[in-house]
Amino acid sequence: MKIYIDGEFYAKEDAKISVFDHGLLYGDGIFEGIRVYNGTVFRLAEHIDRLFSSAQAILLDIGMTRADVMKAVEDTVKVNERENAYIRLVVTRGVGDLGINPYLCKKSSVIIIVGDISLYPEEFYKNGIAIITSSVRRISPDQFDTRIKSLNYLNNILAKIEAVQAGCMEAVMLASDGYVAECTADNIFVVKKGIVYTPHSHGSSLEGITRGAVIDAAGNLKIECRENRLTQYDLYISDEVFITGTGAEIMPVTKIDGRVIGNGECGPVTASLRKEFWKIVGINK
Numbered sequence: 001m002k003i004y005i006d007g008e009f010y011a012k013e014d015a016k017i018s019v020f021d022h023g024l025l026y027g028d029g030i031f032e033g034i035r036v037y038n039g040t041v042f043r044l045a046e047h048i049d050r051l052f053s054s055a056q057a058i059l060l061d062i063g064m065t066r067a068d069v070m071k072a073v074e075d076t077v078k079v080n081e082r083e084n085a086y087i088r089l090v091v092t093r094g095v096g097d098l099g100i101n102p103y104l105c106k107k108s109s110v111i112i113i114v115g116d117i118s119l120y121p122e123e124f125y126k127n128g129i130a131i132i133t134s135s136v137r138r139i140s141p142d143q144f145d146t147r148i149k150s151l152n153y154l155n156n157i158l159a160k161i162e163a164v165q166a167g168c169m170e171a172v173m174l175a176s177d178g179y180v181a182e183c184t185a186d187n188i189f190v191v192k193k194g195i196v197y198t199p200h201s202h203g204s205s206l207e208g209i210t211r212g213a214v215i216d217a218a219g220n221l222k223i224e225c226r227e228n229r230l231t232q233y234d235l236y237i238s239d240e241v242f243i244t245g246t247g248a249e250i251m252p253v254t255k256i257d258g259r260v261i262g263n264g265e266c267g268p269v270t271a272s273l274r275k276e277f278w279k280i281v282g283i284n285k
């Protein structure tokens with residue numbers, strides 16, 4: 001494995017950054033999780049756009065152009081000789097002193113790791129997963145806009161801890177106004193009477209790249225897809241629920257807080273969106 005740090009490639013054992021990096025000390029930085037399918041980086045331009053929007057929002061100078069970052073990602077995939085992989089692109093504020101002042105960090109660091117992601121076992125894509133609603137609310141946009149994909153995931157991690165303690169792999173997080181926001185590392189969709197709904201971000205959820213691909217897939221299939229406010233009730237009484245993310249792709253959800261959703265299997269709309277998603281990705285499934 002060759003890891004990119006600031007223009008150089010390092011072996012895994014030698015890929016190290018300073019303990020004074022504010023990415024470590026304060027979670028001061030941003031990241032992207034990206035997939036490589038059949039040698040092609042999936043929606044790279046969209047990931048780079050989101051990265052630069054996150055950087056703009058937190059006044060972080062990446063020190064590279066979009067084209068430079070895209071090339072660095074492509075080069076790192078190439079030197080690792082990977083056809084299918086998971087890319088973690090990280091930009092930290094860089095080395096500073098022990099105070100939080102980001103202006104004392106002279107130069108941001110760009111890190112690119114091309115590795116693997118442990119996917120859910122295949123049977124879950126057929127039978128779906130059970131999730132819970134977390135008691136941890138998603139941070140509200142007046143505190144921190146969660147469209148920024150920052151290195152501080154403690155809000156999500158606290159919800160993930162609750163999910164794991166309940167024997168689940170994901171948890172729904174409500175926004176501070178009580179409406180459904182998203183899951184800890186996935187967006188959420190419901191299907192009711194043939195119409196697909198997903199919460200509008202409203203600054204309380206990440207605008208997922210996979211979410212965007214699913215909205216495109218629905219468009220291709222002429223399935224109506226609306227961005228709507230959803231409550232826990234809407235989840236419970238829906239015909240189908242699924243979650244989307246770079247890691248999970250499109251995962252059916254068949255139980256929420258003990259309520260069985262639909263017939264307890266991957267529903268027909270979810271199945272056709274999955275099929276169309278793979279067409280968009282360019283994989284025959």
Ligand code: PXG
Nearest residue numbers: 184185186187206208209210211245246247
């Ligand atoms: N919401 C949150 C909070 C996320 O972190 C998504 C939605 C889905 O977005 P994309 O762009 O991936 O469709 C994410 C995804 C993982 C993993 O292991 C995923 C994310 C972060 C860290 C790990 O799948 N982000």
